[in-house]
Every structure is written in C-alpha cells, then in structure tokens.
Amino acid sequence: MASSNASTDIQSGRLSPDQYSKNFEDIHAPLTKHEAVVEADRCYFCYDAPCMTACPTSIDIPLFIREIATGNPNGSAKTIFEQNIMGGMCARVCPTETLCEEVCVRETAEGKPVKIGLLQRYATDHYMADIGSQPFERAASTGKKIAIIGAGPAGLSCAHRSAMHGHDVTIFEARQKAGGLNEFGIAAYKSTDDFASNEVDFITSIGGIDIKYGAALGKDVMLDDLVGTFDAVFIGAGLPHVNDLSLAGDDAENCIDAVKYIAELRQTDDLSKLPVGRNVVVIGGGMTAIDIATQIKLLGAENVTICYRRGADAMGASAYEQEVAQTNGVTIRHWLQPKALHMNGNMVSAIELEYTSGANGSLSGTGETVTLNADQVFKAIGQSPDDTPFTKTGIELVKGRIGVDENRKTSHAKIWAGGDCVAGGEDLTVASVEDGKVAAENIHKTLMG
Numbered sequence: 049m050a051s052s053n054a055s056t057d058i059q060s061g062r063l064s065p066d067q068y069s070k071n072f073e074d075i076h077a078p079l080t081k082h083e084a085v086v087e088a089d090r091c092y093f094c095y096d097a098p099c100m101t102a103c104p105t106s107i108d109i110p111l112f113i114r115e116i117a118t119g120n121p122n123g124s125a126k127t128i129f130e131q132n133i134m135g136g137m138c139a140r141v142c143p144t145e146t147l148c149e150e151v152c153v154r155e156t157a158e159g160k161p162v163k164i165g166l167l168q169r170y171a172t173d174h175y176m177a178d179i180g181s182q183p184f185e186r187a188a189s190t191g192k193k194i195a196i197i198g199a200g201p202a203g204l205s206c207a208h209r210s211a212m213h214g215h216d217v218t219i220f221e222a223r224q225k226a227g228g229l230n231e232f233g234i235a236a237y238k239s240t241d242d243f244a245s246n247e248v249d250f251i252t253s254i255g256g257i258d259i260k261y262g263a264a265l266g267k268d269v270m271l272d273d274l275v276g277t278f279d280a281v282f283i284g285a286g287l288p289h290v291n292d293l294s295l296a297g298d299d300a301e302n303c304i305d306a307v308k309y310i311a312e313l314r315q316t317d318d319l320s321k322l323p324v325g326r327n328v329v330v331i332g333g334g335m336t337a338i339d340i341a342t343q344i345k346l347l348g349a350e351n352v353t354i355c356y357r358r359g360a361d362a363m364g365a366s367a368y369e370q371e372v373a374q375t376n377g378v379t380i381r382h383w384l385q386p387k388a389l390h391m392n393g394n395m396v397s398a399i400e401l402e403y404t405s406g407a408n409g410s411l412s413g414t415g416e417t418v419t420l421n422a423d424q425v426f427k428a429i430g431q432s433p434d435d436t437p438f439t440k441t442g443i444e445l446v447k448g449r450i451g452v453d454e455n456r457k458t459s460h461a462k463i464w465a466g467g468d469c470v471a472g473g474e475d476l477t478v479a480s481v482e483d484g485k486v487a488a489e490n491i492h493k494t495l496m497g
Contacts, residue, residue: 056302056395056423057326062348068319071346075237075372076140076166084170088117091162092153099148099164104474104482105132109148113167125175126183128168131485133208134201136176137230137247138478139169140238145368147478176246182253187214189256192495195220195278197265200228201477202284202467204251205484206491210282211256213492218278219257222264225315228286230477232311235339237346266437275441275462280491283450283458283465284484287431293331297389298427300396306330306340306428313343322347325423329399330354331386332428334364335475340426341378352378353420357385357404357411364475387417389425396425433469446471456487464491 063071079087093110100109107128115124128135144150144165155161175183192215196203199221207217225231230244252259263269265285274281290305292298302325313322328349330341333356345352354373356363359382363370370380383404390398399422402413433448444451444459449471452458456466466483467473473483 056392056397058302058323058423059326060323061320062324063320065320068347072236072240072319072343074240075235076169078173079163079166079170084116084121084167085119087163087167088113090154091117094153098151098153099162102148102151103131104147104476104478105138105485106482107131107135107168109164112171113162113164116167116171121171121174122179124171128172129175129183132478132481133205133251133485134230134247134477134481135168136172136250137201137239137244138481139165139172140243141230141234142476142478143366143369146366176250180250182250184212184254186211186255189216190214190496192216192279193218193277194280194282194491195274196282196284197269197271197274198222198228198284198286198467199226199248199259200284200286200467201230201480202484202487203228203282204248205481206282206284206464206466206488207257207484208251208254209485209488210491211254213488215256215279215492215495217257219259220263220265220269220274221259221261222268224261226259226261228284232314233307233336234314235310235343236314237343266434271437271441271463275460279462279495281463282456282484282487282491283463283469284467284480285434285437285469287468288434289432290427291429291432293386293389293425293427293429295386295389297391297396300389300391300394302423303389303396303425304427306332306336306426307431309426310336310340310343313347319347323424324348326350327421328352328424328426329420329422330426330428331399332356332426332430333358333362334428334430335369337426337428338365338369338373338378340428342373342376344424344426345373345377349424354378354380355384355386355399355401355420356380356382358406359383362406384418385411385413387413390419396422398422399425431468449473454486455490456483457490 091113112124112127148164149161152161196219226248227244324347384401387402388400400419403416435448450465464487467480
C-alpha cells in the first residue's frame with residue numbers, strides 16, 4: 049500500500065484516537081434484557097413460521113423467541129446452536145432484512161418485522177457470557193479421521209458437527225488464525241471485541257478438533273495425501289483470488305484489492321496506521337464494496353464513491369447495507385463501469401468511467417464518460433476460485449468451482465465440499481455454516497454405514 053507522494057494524498061492518522069474508537073463501535077447496540085423481552089412479545093409464534101423456512105440453517109425461530117419471552121435466554125441459545133453453531137456471528141452479519149425478517153408476518157402487515165437478528169444475538173451472547181462452555185457433548189470416539197480444508201465458517205461448522213459425532217477432526221488452515229471471512233473479511237464494526245476469535249474457541253472447545261496453521265492446500269498439504277490418510281475430506285477453501293479491473297495500471301500500488309485491505313484492517317491493533325486517501329473510488333456492488341467504502345470513510349477519507357455498473361436493485365448488497373454506507377457519507381453511483389485508469393507516474397490519479405445502459409437486460413456502454421479524481425481505487429468486483437489443487441483429483445468442477453450434490457458430496461467418493469468454493473454457493477456466512485453441517489451429517493452416515 050502507498051504512503052503519500054507528490055501526486056496522491058494518501059495519509060495515515062487522519063483522525064484523533066477517540067474518533068477511531070467512536071467510528072468503529074458496534075454498529076448495533078445489543079438489546080438489554082427488558083428490550084429483548086418486549087421485542088420477543090411482538091412475535092406471533094406462527095405455526096407455519098415463514099421466518100424459519102427463510103433461514104438457511106432452519107433455526108426454530110418461534111421457539112427460540114418464545115424461550116426469550118419466558119425468561120430462558122440460555123435455552124433459547126441452545127435452540128439456535130442446535131442448528132447453527134455460529135449463531136452468534138450470524139446474528140451480527142446475516143442480512144436478516146432479506147431472509148427471516150423479510151418474510152416475518154409483522155413485516156408483511158406493518159412494515160416492522162420482529163427484530164430476529166438482534167434477539168438471536170441477545171440469546172447467544174447471553175449464553176456465551178453466562179455459561180461460556182460448549183453446549184454439546186462429544187460422542188465416544190469412532191476412530192474415524194476427517195480432514196477439513198479451511199477454518200472458515202463452512203470448515204468450522206463441519207468440524208464441530210463431526211466432532212460431536214465422535215470423529216477425530218484435523219483442520220488445515222492456510223493462515224495463522226482461524227475464522228475465515230468472519231475473522232478477515234467483514235467490516236470491523238460488525239464484529240467487535242474479538243468476537244470471531246472467541247467464537248472459534250467456543251466451537252472447538254467440544255474437543256476432538258486439531259487445527260494446523262500455515263497449511264495451504266496445494267502447497268503445504270496435498271489433496272491426494274489427505275484422501276489416502278483420512279477416512280473423509282471436507283473442502284471449505286473459499287475463494288482466494290480477487291478479480292482485477294483488466295485495465296492498464298491495475299497493478300499500481302494505490303489500485304487495491306479490497307479484500308486484502310479489509311483483512312489488514314481487521315488484524316491491525318492501530319487503525320491510525322492504515323493509509324487512507326482523501327478521494328477514494330470503490331468499484332463493485334456487493335457486500336465487500338459496501339464494507340470497504342464505509343470503513344475507508346470511517347478512517348477519515350473525505351470523498352468516497354462506490355461505482356456500480358448496473359442499477360441499485362441489481363447490487364449484491366441489500367438496500368439496508370447500501371443505506372449504512374450512505375448514512376456514513378458514502379456516495380453510491382449507478383450505471384458506471386471502469387474504462388481507464390489515469391496515471392501520474394506509477395500511481396493512479398483518477399479513474400475514467402463509462403455510463404452504461406441496461407436496456408432489454410443486456411449491459412452496454414453508452415460512450416459517455418466521467419472522470420473522478422482518485423487517491424485510491426479499491427477493487428471489489430468479486431472473487432474467483434483456484435481450481436489448481438483439484439484438476440487431477442477426479443473432482444467435477446463447474447466453472448472452476450467444485451460441483452456438489454444436495455449432501456455437499458463431490459464426484460469423489462471420499463470428498464465433500466461447501467461454502468464459497470462450491471458451484472452455486474451463496475456468499476453468506478449462514479449458507480456456509482449450513483453446508484458444513486449438512487456435509488458432516490452425510491459424512492457421518494457414510495462412514496458409519
């Protein structure tokens with residue numbers, strides 16, 4: 049990353065220490081006991097529970113809310129953890145506004161859904177603070193060994209459920225810290241007080257889970273070796289590559305991989321050391337674009353603009369997340385696609401964008417352009433897989449991603465997969481957790497025959 053030079057205004061320490069702390073406080077104040085009970089009383093406890101159907105992990109939402117209403121938050125948390133062991137993080141990062149809360153009967157009738165996400169956080173936080181220990185017991189050892197690639201949400205979910213069944217689990221993680229995108233990839237104001245790391249400790253406390261760090265697939269550990277050594281393998285490797293703009297100057301020091309910058313932000317112990325431009329442009333329309341734009345604004349950037357090639361409705365980020373960015377001073381401009389990076393020496397000084405048209409569903413450039421000054425350009429236009437470790441293993445690949453069936457089983461007899469690395473995978477923590485859980489159940493069924 050760049051420090052300031054003659055052609056760009058990139059500096060660290062743009063804010064006072066107090067301002068950094070204030071800007072990166074928890075985005076949602078947790079509910080108090082009274083607030084939680086009052087909110088729980090708003091639930092109709094629907095028999096057909098559309099909210100439960102909308103939850104990728106099928107949490108019994110009416111039951112856990114009823115348990116809060118009757119003064120049993122720890123029992124409520126157990127109900128959540130039975131289906132989603134990462135219920136605490138999902139309560140923080142799930143787009144509940146487009147999942148369970150969107151189909152809430154009160155949303156349909158009044159436009160004010162029950163605050164399911166905040167209630168889930170209340171219950172899980174209460175349990176982790178009050179009880180702290182694992183709510184499930186590990187079954188007697190089966191003697192079966194399972195290898196898991198990646199200590200992200202899918203891998204950790206698979207590991208926990210597999211360990212619960214009594215299998216011995218070894219997770220191979222490329223980084224030096226577990227958690228995947230929960231630890232490295234989401235906005236800091238969504239996961240404060242080192243929650244992601246604490247949740248990993250909570251999950252692995254069931255026992256029977258060994259994590260080997262600095263073990264990258266295809267480099268430090270080979271898939272064929274794992275297949276030969278373990279009874280089953282689960283791949284939750286995520287998406288390692290960030291897409292480029294495919295423009296001259298794409299590799300400039302101030303044309304930055306948004307995912308990498310967010311990871312550095314999440315791991316730093318001093319936000320004031322991060323380099324921040326005065327004028328910043330973010331290319332993309334998903335959650336990563338929103339997270340980097342909002343955080344770079346909170347770090348002291350003066351003008352932050354998200355440019356997306358289609359309209360607001362086509363953005364991967366929900367309307368709520370777009371509002372979060374705009375509330376924090378980020379400008380979102382639609383129907384613009386990158387055309388050229390203007391350079392001053394070896395640094396980007398501006399970005400030229402072409403207006404687009406989406407007539408008849410097809411996107412095309414109009415020929416009209418606009419140029420925005422940019423001290424930093426962040427690339428947030430999606431991530432791509434690395435299929436290199438899988439090409440000679442017999443695993444069926446679909447456009448570089450791993451093909452799986454409804455049980456998250458691959459075409460290989462001993463390999464399952466889940467999370468972002470699988471074909472058709474959703475870019476949601478909760479979906480990855482479900483993949484890991486489903487795979488673990490099928491692995492257990494297969495191994496125990």
